Amino acid sequence: MSALPASPLSGQVAVITGASSGIGRETALTLARAGAAVCLGARRIHLLHEVVKEIEGKGGKALAVQTDVTKRNEVKNLIARAEEALGPVDILINNAGLWYCTTMTGKLDEDDWDTMIDVNCKGVMNAIGAVINGMVARKKGHIVNMSSECGRKGFPGLAVYSGTKFFVEGMSAALRLEVAKHGIKVTNIQPGDVDTPGHAISHDKEAIEKFGAPKGIELMQAVDIAEAVLYAVTQPKRTAVNEVLLSLPEMPF
Numbered sequence: 001m002s003a004l005p006a007s008p009l010s011g012q013v014a015v016i017t018g019a020s021s022g023i024g025r026e027t028a029l030t031l032a033r034a035g036a037a038v039c040l041g042a043r044r045i046h047l048l049h050e051v052v053k054e055i056e057g058k059g060g061k062a063l064a065v066q067t068d069v070t071k072r073n074e075v076k077n078l079i080a081r082a083e084e085a086l087g088p089v090d091i092l093i094n095n096a097g098l099w100y101c102t103t104m105t106g107k108l109d110e111d112d113w114d115t116m117i118d119v120n121c122k123g124v125m126n127a128i129g130a131v132i133n134g135m136v137a138r139k140k141g142h143i144v145n146m147s148s149e150c151g152r153k154g155f156p157g158l159a160v161y162s163g164t165k166f167f168v169e170g171m172s173a174a175l176r177l178e179v180a181k182h183g184i185k186v187t188n189i190q191p192g193d194v195d196t197p198g199h200a201i202s203h204d205k206e207a208i209e210k211f212g213a214p215k216g217i218e219l220m221q222a223v224d225i226a227e228a229v230l231y232a233v234t235q236p237k238r239t240a241v242n243e244v245l246l247s248l249p250e251m252p253f
């Protein structure tokens with residue numbers, strides 16, 4: 001099997017949502033290292049600027065745009081700024097997302113339920129809506145959705161979160177069939193537990209104890225998922241990577 005060229009994404013433009021932390025941050029660094037010009041969207045602009053600085057320090061090209069993916073106009077602005085500064089968007093990484101480990105009984109954290117749906121579902125659709133017709137017009141593009149193993153089966157304590165990722169999976173399966181004829185690929189990345197700050201936002205102590213990230217087991221690292229994204233977006237035109245499921249060996253899926 002031939003080795004990857006030194007800069008397999010040279011000349012390509014990638015937009016990564018949720019690039020201020022965790023998997024999105026590592027994915028931005030990884031795609032930039034592979035030669036892509038990257039546009040980073042998230043709410044914490046100061047963190048995005050740090051990522052841009054790190055990329056530029058290594059000779060890469062990057063742009064930070066403060067973006068709340070739940071606000072459609074802000075997502076359209078993200079894409080417009082990317083296209084203006086870097087060129088047409090070749091790759092969209094729909095990474096922005098969050099989860100609250102919480103049960104659907106007892107004290108109902110319904111506001112958390114709403115937030116997960118807004119970010120993980122509507123946020124993904126806002127980004128797809130902002131890029132898809134341009135990709136169709138150019139007859140090429142790649143949409144990578146950060147799903148989860150929770151998008152493959154429901155996990156107790158993560159029922160609403162699982163539902164959001166099932167949404168991503170179902171939508172992606174249909175979108176993939178719709179846009180294949182336009183030369184657009186759709187890939188879903190489905191990680192198990194990854195060691196990121198995302199675990200810290202949950203506040204339902206009982207649910208966390210019962211259903212939270214496993215203790216005493218080495219979790220995956222954000223860079224592991226970023227490498228999976230790189231694999232998916234650097235395949236030849238003749239090869240479409242539809243799904244990549246990544247699990248903890250000690251907790252096989």
Ligand SMILES: NC(=O)C1=CN([C@@H]2O[C@H](COP(=O)(O)OP(=O)(O)OC[C@H]3O[C@@H](n4cnc5c(N)ncnc54)[C@H](OP(=O)(O)O)[C@@H]3O)[C@@H](O)[C@H]2O)C=CC1
Binds near residue numbers: 147190
């Ligand atoms: N860590 C894990 O175990 C797993 C994570 N995933 C998925 O990976 C993705 C990234 O999560 P992870 O890196 O772990 O968590 P982090 O908390 O480290 O990163 C989440 C990112 O999403 C961004 N984000 C959240 N809400 C919004 C919003 N409204 N608008 C724009 N950006 C937003 C955050 O940016 P900011 O706050 O600056 O806006 C941040 O950059 C998520 O989709 C998650 O579901 C999937 C499987 C396993």
Ligand SMILES: N[C@@H](C=O)C(=O)O
Binds near residue numbers: 099149158192194213
């Ligand atoms: N990090 C997990 C949620 O707890 C997942 O997305 O699988």
